Amino acid sequence: MAGDSGMAGKVALLLWAQTLGLAGAQMSQLLLEPPWRPAVLWDPVTLTCQGLGTAGDTTWYKDGKRWGQQGRDHVTVTKSGTYTCDRPGSGRSPPVTVSHDWLVLQVPAWALLEGDTVTLRCRGWQNNPVTRVSFYREREKLRGLRDGTELSLSPLQLHHSGSYRCTGLVGSWRLHESAPATMTVHARLELQVSARELLEGDTVTLRCLRWHDNPVTGVQFYHGDKEVGRPLNGTELSLSPLQLNHSGNYSCEGRVDSGVSLWAKSAPVTVTVHELFSLPVLAGPPEPTLGSPLTLSCLSTPSPLRPPAPLMHVFYRDGQVLGGPQVSPQLLVPSVGVSHSGNYSCQVRSERGNVRKSSARLRVTVRMPVANATITPGPLAHQVRPGDNVTLHCSVQVGSAPVTFTWLHNGQEVARGPLLELRDIDVGHSGTYQCVATNQLGQDGHRVFRALSPELELEVTPWSPWVTVAAGVGGALLFLLLLVGVIVAWHWWHHLGR
16 A cells, blocks of 8 residues: 655655745755655655755654664654654754554645545554544544545545544454544645735735646635735736725635646735824814914824834815925914814825825814903983883903803992893992903913903982983083083073173
């Protein structure tokens, strides 16, 4: 059952090692003839060590200890165990096991590719006959198999990879179970990514490589289950500029011609795109006071995966560019006015401009200090009789809410609120009235503004049935009335003198 020629076995095992990436790492290789693993002691087993240096540089190990076969590049095995070899500059080879068990499951030592046909062999000690054979994969019995010592799988697919074993009666003795043997099925296509640490704005190239230079046609690339386009250059696809949504699993498919035409698919490869910089946040006082300076900061954190590169900042108000592009992340308005109120935002751009991120809007409202407080008399626009009710109203021309109002009578606080209601007027209501308008601005309301109205004078005379109100000029109306009275009296006296 040794079967294959020595050269075929060596080449096959070397291909298997290359598939695992060992040859590419310049690791020593241990070739096995015949090309089955594990090898069995009742076959004429030859091990050949390949690597850097010469045959005289070879060191052999059995079961982890130096073995007295130094200086030879190939040896014939006569005892069971685990063997490795070492060449200076290429290190120790992967291990090869030679078994002497009652029952052994052997798998080919060459590279197993999807679409191939493979045979697993269940062999008894010293080639004793084996009956009542059962095969298992990952502890699950494989159904629908005919009696025999070989298991054929065709065509191989990626999901056939796993751990296999067999059970059976060796000769007329009891039932035996083999040690597990691992079989790995490799994709005929391999997807390679040109870089691993990818950031937004980068360019990445996906390459769909064929196995052992077999021709491949009709290549397609997939992001998850979605086709992302056919390559412009045969087997390569370029993605640029990368965005965060490009992250995910990628694979490629194509038709491989290796004697027979086979549609093959690569194993998935995970591509992760990292942020070049974080989403910006626009920070600043949302309610600056009229005339005060306003500083807005566009805050963004660059990726630690790359040396910091210059980022450009653009500021907007109500959708119109206000400042930038600029390196500085700050916008300064020396003195804000009413026109500076609006919706602000900022955008951060990469140096090349292919990555752009915008902040959420920040509503800025310029707060106005109170000014020009005035008192408006209600019913006092005409004369009222004593005992009537009078309502005074205080208002401001400008001032951001909330505005509070305080009423003063002869300099003393008598009420609060925009309205002052005087009921059943009498002499005690005479005097000057003023209102004080107040609002608090700035962060946490630490700035207090006040506006004092002009005086309104109210005079009630006991002998007169009328109430007289003078606003601002304090008694001017009373003086006018007295003047009219004097003129009337003079005319009356002059008339009597005649």
